[in-house]
Amino acid sequence: MCQLLGMNCNVPTDIVFSFTGFATRGGRTDEHVDGWGIAFFEGAGVRHFVDYEAAIASPVAELIKRWPIKSKNVIAHIRKATQGRVALENCHPFVRELWGRYWVFAHNGDLKDFAPSLTGAFRRVGTTDSELALCYLLQELRRRFGDTPPALPELTAALRELSAAIASRGTFNMMLSDGTALFAHCSTQLHYIVRQHPFSTAKLSDEDLAVDFSTVTTPDDRVAVIVTSPLTSNECWIPFAPGELKVFVDGAALPL
Amino acid sequence: MCQLLGMNCNVPTDIVFSFTGFATRGGRTDEHVDGWGIAFFEGAGVRHFVDYEAAIASPVAELIKRWPIKSKNVIAHIRKATQGRVALENCHPFVRELWGRYWVFAHNGDLKDFAPSLTGAFRRVGTTDSELALCYLLQELRRRFGDTPPALPELTAALRELSAAIASRGTFNMMLSDGTALFAHCSTQLHYIVRQHPFSTAKLSDEDLAVDFSTVTTPDDRVAVIVTSPLTSNECWIPFAPGELKVFVDGAALPL
Numbered sequence: 001m002c003q004l005l006g007m008n009c010n011v012p013t014d015i016v017f018s019f020t021g022f023a024t025r026g027g028r029t030d031e032h033v034d035g036w037g038i039a040f041f042e043g044a045g046v047r048h049f050v051d052y053e054a055a056i057a058s059p060v061a062e063l064i065k066r067w068p069i070k071s072k073n074v075i076a077h078i079r080k081a082t083q084g085r086v087a088l089e090n091c092h093p094f095v096r097e098l099w100g101r102y103w104v105f106a107h108n109g110d111l112k113d114f115a116p117s118l119t120g121a122f123r124r125v126g127t128t129d130s131e132l133a134l135c136y137l138l139q140e141l142r143r144r145f146g147d148t149p150p151a152l153p154e155l156t157a158a159l160r161e162l163s164a165a166i167a168s169r170g171t172f173n174m175m176l177s178d179g180t181a182l183f184a185h186c187s188t189q190l191h192y193i194v195r196q197h198p199f200s201t202a203k204l205s206d207e208d209l210a211v212d213f214s215t216v217t218t219p220d221d222r223v224a225v226i227v228t229s230p231l232t233s234n235e236c237w238i239p240f241a242p243g244e245l246k247v248f249v250d251g252a253a254l255p256l
Numbered sequence: 257m258c259q260l261l262g263m264n265c266n267v268p269t270d271i272v273f274s275f276t277g278f279a280t281r282g283g284r285t286d287e288h289v290d291g292w293g294i295a296f297f298e299g300a301g302v303r304h305f306v307d308y309e310a311a312i313a314s315p316v317a318e319l320i321k322r323w324p325i326k327s328k329n330v331i332a333h334i335r336k337a338t339q340g341r342v343a344l345e346n347c348h349p350f351v352r353e354l355w356g357r358y359w360v361f362a363h364n365g366d367l368k369d370f371a372p373s374l375t376g377a378f379r380r381v382g383t384t385d386s387e388l389a390l391c392y393l394l395q396e397l398r399r400r401f402g403d404t405p406p407a408l409p410e411l412t413a414a415l416r417e418l419s420a421a422i423a424s425r426g427t428f429n430m431m432l433s434d435g436t437a438l439f440a441h442c443s444t445q446l447h448y449i450v451r452q453h454p455f456s457t458a459k460l461s462d463e464d465l466a467v468d469f470s471t472v473t474t475p476d477d478r479v480a481v482i483v484t485s486p487l488t489s490n491e492c493w494i495p496f497a498p499g500e501l502k503v504f505v506d507g508a509a510l511p512l
Contacts, residue, residue: 045344
């Protein structure tokens with residue numbers, strides 16, 4: 001199994017604190033040593049970093065921990081291989097373009113007998129069930145909505161239906177973002193927190209590190225962090241219900 | 257105008273030496289300060305780094321100069337904006353997937369009145385003529401060959417024809433790779449060199465740096481480097497003819 005980390009904010013925010021705790025699970029406090037990756041939206045563009053080294057041993061992960069890239073939508077992943085060998089093309093997140101936007105996707109879980117019929121518009125490059133799921137999701141979105149992206153409620157409804165269908169084939173904890181919204185689907189395990197005014201101090205569970213967010217934020221900032229298992233020991237993380245798909249926009253979970 | 261750098265090899269090779277000279281043109285020895293990018297194939301996967309900072313000021317460029325990523329196909333670009341604002345989504349190289357392979361593309365030049373009819377299968381995310389050219393190239397490849405990638409001679413013939421058509425709209429110096437071959441088209445300026453046994457010492461034009469390749473290679477290694485203007489002062493770079501498209505495989509230019 002793998003672990004997922006996502007962040008969605010109303011102002012560009014750096015993920016150094018959360019990523020530091022998360023990356024520690026890539027070989028030190030946990031067993032996810034088969035690669036890692038992270039993607040940051042900046043405007044319509046994406047910075048995409050993947051590596052098949054363990055996150056604790058990767059020079060790029062070291063860079064990310066020191067370099068405060070500011071983004072409103074981030075998705076990260078540390079990998080414990082289940083399907084697909086340890087190779088760069090099998091590292092999440094995966095990126096594709098649809099409707100003139102990049103879509104970033106990461107998955108935790110294992111899909112069995114998942115062999116959707118692909119028309120060829122989106123094909124996987126590697127050999128993971130996860131990349132296959134992304135290709136299927138985007139193909140079906142394009143099939144339903146054609147060349148015009150739908151409004152958020154229609155998009156959400158479609159993703160909820162498609163995620164449920166994929167989840168019927170196994171475990172499908174996933175995060176997907178087009179740079180404006182972050183969609184998170186839970187099969188088995190996912191938690192989130194919304195940090196907003198008044199900000200307080202958070203202490204990482206996996207590293208001896210704390211940050212007082214009140215000193216690095218303005219009262220209007222709002223940040224949602226979504227992760228497989230809680231990153232901090234002194235905050236109240238909200239568990240997703242199995243089968244739940246949530247949409248985060250501007251640092252808040254939209255009402256269902 | 258921008259500058260292009262490509263490398264195609266028969267064994268995974270690092271590009272630290274060439275990139276060091278090239279990146280210097282991103283703000284020190286030349287004026288290309290509107291972003292830069294580089295993509296490395298590793299197997300079927302791609303490491304993709306883009307930044308809208310000048311290459312001489314970018315923390316990622318600094319990392320690339322110190323970290324010997326080994327690859328058989330690399331494409332890099334430094335940008336002097338002509339069309340499209342300075343933004344991450346407008347930095348080359350661009351990456352798309354077709355036929356279950358990633359395609360990496362970078363362009364130097366300016367296309368006028370270039371408004372190809374796009375079906376929607378590939379759309380640009382940013383606002384450059386360059387990304388539009390990539391979308392058009394891939395769309396036309398898929399239209400001609402359907403879901404099955406053609407053999408290299410047919411692919412080359414198609415790219416030669418499509419490149420000539422695009423070049424009729426302006427300047428189209430470009431590099432494109434699917435991880436197995438590197439295609440380079442010249443409208444106005446492009447040079448290449450093939451380094452092979454017996455290897456000698458090369459001296460960068462843009463930095464006070466030399467490397468004796470005989471100490472870091474085996475007699476079987478072969479490396480083609482393709483660049484807008486020659487990177488070294490003591491080697492014989494071969495200029496492309498205007499309108500020429502060359503294909504590099506395993507470090508050699510294929511016969512036309």
